[in-house]
Amino acid sequence: MKTLKIAIQKSGRLNEKSVELLKNCGLNFENYKSSLISPVSNFPLEILFLRDDDIPEYVQDGIADLGIVGENVIEETEVEVAYLQRLGFGKCSLKIAVPNNNDIATLADLNGKAIATTYPVILGKYLKEKGITSDIRTISGSVEISPGLGLSDAICDLVSTGGTLKSNGLKPFADVMSSEAVLIGSKGSENNDLIQELMQRIQSVLRAKETKYVVLNVKRDNLDAVIALLPGVKSPSVVPLAEADWVAVHTVIPERDFWDRISQLKQAGAQGIVVMPIEKIIL
Ligand SMILES: Nc1ncnc2c1ncn2[C@@H]1O[C@H](COP(=O)(O)OP(=O)(O)OP(=O)(O)O)[C@@H](O)[C@H]1O
Ligand SMILES: O=P(O)(O)OC[C@H]1O[C@H](OP(=O)(O)OP(=O)(O)O)[C@H](O)[C@@H]1O
Ligand SMILES: [Mg+2]
Structure with a gap:
């Protein structure tokens, strides 16, 4: 029987909940900080611990059969994968935010303005849909400090409590997308018997949680x-x-x-x- 591979985040917001979900499904595996790959002793499955940005492509290319990742990352990487199950954690929204004291009042005011983000693809599509032309500045993190440094007029980043925006003198301005962690599979993976068994276990854990x-x-x-x-x-x-x-x-x-x-x-x-x-x- 073929051993499946599931890719989860190595460290960060989704790691702990992803590990907890798999353990609650009755899967036994070691979870050392240094593990990059961990075999499951009681199910034909290996767990790959990756940067979340790489997970959609690993799954699209079939290197991993399954992955747990935020919808925001899937949209940003524009991959072709099957959405198998929403998982109910990692809930957040991608928002455009502006400094508290500013002259941006309507979406049209973003025309010609610089917006810093780690999500240029999603932001680009959103602005195009709204007929806005802004200067999208792609940076790889700490987006919230960019207006204060004079690098941008606004930002587009993930928000959950809003605490990071607040502590950087920013306020939410427009909702671009909402997101949560999802189980994805390579195209056609829904038909694999082992994947179906794993999905049934996941669904039984999610149902019980509710x-x-x-x-x-x-x-x-x-x-x-x-x-x-x-x-x-x-x-x-x-x-x-x-x-x-x-x-x-x-x-x-x-x-x-x-x-x-x-x-x-x-x-x-x-x-x-x-x-x-x-x-x-x-x-
Ligand atoms: N504040 C938040 N609250 C809830 N979920 C969040 C929050 N921030 C991010 N997420 C979700 O968790 C995912 C992982 O976030 P994290 O900040 O750990 O990513 P990262 O820094 O890009 O990690 P990596 O090192 O794996 O690339 C995000 O893509 C998003 O789906
Ligand atoms: O609205 P809040 O609850 O304050 O959450 C928002 C913050 O959470 C995420 O970053 P994270 O803390 O995961 O760190 P990172 O940017 O280093 O990945 C996101 O990029 C925001 O900065
Ligand atoms: Mg990442």
Whole structure:
């Protein structure tokens, strides 16, 4: 059986979450700081640790079968790969930002201005679409300091909390794209059996992350009202308790509904509510 290769970021924003996801899929591998390639002992897979910019091309060329990388990097490298799964981490936006005190009020004011970025391809397409002609200055990092140094009038860079913009006297001006980490594969890789198995494991971990396992006690009289509030995977399990008119209800609740549902459940007569994380949900 052919051993698959998956490329993940060696160090940086996506490294830790990528390693955690693969470990949660039950894959055993060493993760030394010095590792560039690490075999998985219990699945025919090798993990390549790379600079994130190189991952899309490795996958496009089939050197790696799979990769975990930000959508922003895929768009910037303009590769032909299959998007297999959004992964829910590394969420950020690519934004144009301008100094707090400036005369740029509308997009048209960017005409003839210098914009520093590490994303010249994405920015170029965005400006073309908007009919703006700016001077795109490509630099490889620390973009936020360039207006202060007189290198540019604006920047285009990734933002999540906005803290880096703020501490450099900049404010967001326009949204260019939003991004998160995704699993990509070489074209046609969706049809490979091993890749499908790995994707099923990944999906079961992601599904579990979005939900909580809830156990609660309720008087039989209130059972219907409580069940009506529970959007379970299927119907909830109802288990008799030693006290004859009480039962325990076991179910799975989407995390996003969690707090709303908990207060409604208490109002409906639920007691002793225990909430537990779920490791995997296999459908
Ligand atoms: N502030 C942020 N919050 C959330 N996700 C982010 C943030 N900044 C970047 N990302 C996402 O994480 C990816 C990796 O970011 P990082 O800063 O580690 O890249 P890098 O410095 O280019 O790393 P490398 O050394 O691998 O080239 C980005 O391409 C983006 O998708
Ligand atoms: O809005 P914030 O939460 O402040 O995040 C934004 C910063 O995060 C990223 O850089 P990172 O910290 O990953 O460092 P790098 O530029 O050296 O890769 C990005 O390039 C911004 O500088
Ligand atoms: Mg990089």
